[in-house]
Amino acid sequence: MTATVVRLYRFPVKGMTAEPAARVRVLKGGAVEGDRVLGFIRESVVTRPDRPSALGGWWGKRHFTALMVAPGVARLAARFEPDSRRLTIALDGSVLADGDVSVDVDRERLAAAVTQYVAGLGESRLEPGDGYTLIGDGITPRFHDRGPGHVTLVGAASVDALAGALGAPVDERRFRMNVTLDGLEPWEELAWIGRRVRIGDVEYDVTGPVVRCLATHANPESGERDMDVMQTLTRVFGHEQPTMGVLAVPRTAGAIAVGEALTA
Numbered sequence: 001m002t003a004t005v006v007r008l009y010r011f012p013v014k015g016m017t018a019e020p021a022a023r024v025r026v027l028k029g030g031a032v033e034g035d036r037v038l039g040f041i042r043e044s045v046v047t048r049p050d051r052p053s054a055l056g057g058w059w060g061k062r063h064f065t066a067l068m069v070a071p072g073v074a075r076l077a078a079r080f081e082p083d084s085r086r087l088t089i090a091l092d093g094s095v096l097a098d099g100d101v102s103v104d105v106d107r108e109r110l111a112a113a114v115t116q117y118v119a120g121l122g123e124s125r126l127e128p129g130d131g132y133t134l135i136g137d138g139i140t141p142r143f144h145d146r147g148p149g150h151v152t153l154v155g156a157a158s159v160d161a162l163a164g165a166l167g168a169p170v171d172e173r174r175f176r177m178n179v180t181l182d183g184l185e186p187w188e189e190l191a192w193i194g195r196r197v198r199i200g201d202v203e204y205d206v207t208g209p210v211v212r213c214l215a216t217h218a219n220p221e222s223g224e225r226d227m228d229v230m231q232t233l234t235r236v237f238g239h240e241q242p243t244m245g246v247l248a249v250p251r252t253a254g255a256i257a258v259g260e261a262l263t264a
Contacts, residue, residue, distance in 0.1 A: 008020065040064060087099065
């Protein structure tokens, strides 16, 4: 069968704004270039004696400004310019903070602004005296939920099937996937697990499903939990675990462009 790439996304700051793209590079290590290269993580976590070395190891998403923990973070608009290394965080059109992520004082100012915002949310889990610190170099994909060695794929028809069950449109950005595909039946991509697919000149091993969490209940614009996505996936569609999309590990570096065909 053949499907078509219709939308591409990367997420420079973990848990924050989706960045649409017409073309993305897939790095030798497996991740999309520029994807999850920065993250705001709780200070109390990075100061623990068992922290991953040099802040470069894998961290669970519950430690970050993730939507599963603080859905109101969706209201923050993050824009990262990789050439200048400048990150801007805005709320309702007003800039809260911006700065060069290669400059320590700028990183501290950005982290302070995010801490102040999240601390004011009703769902915040920050303990008194705790806050967020900015980690990542703005270059290396590092802060994925399942490690940085994959690209995520989802069929538009699966998102549409969920919307039909919920009785309302579903914004695919809820699922924070890299690649959206057209031309598939609902859930057809799940049949690729354990198989190989090709996009352009690159082959991918489809290694598993993307099991969803409470982050998908958050509206990507308002930050309100307005849809019961997880229970709908299990009760209506019979998923053993709430699943939307699949993990794909590239066999070589390459690129993906909107309009390219996926063959399986």
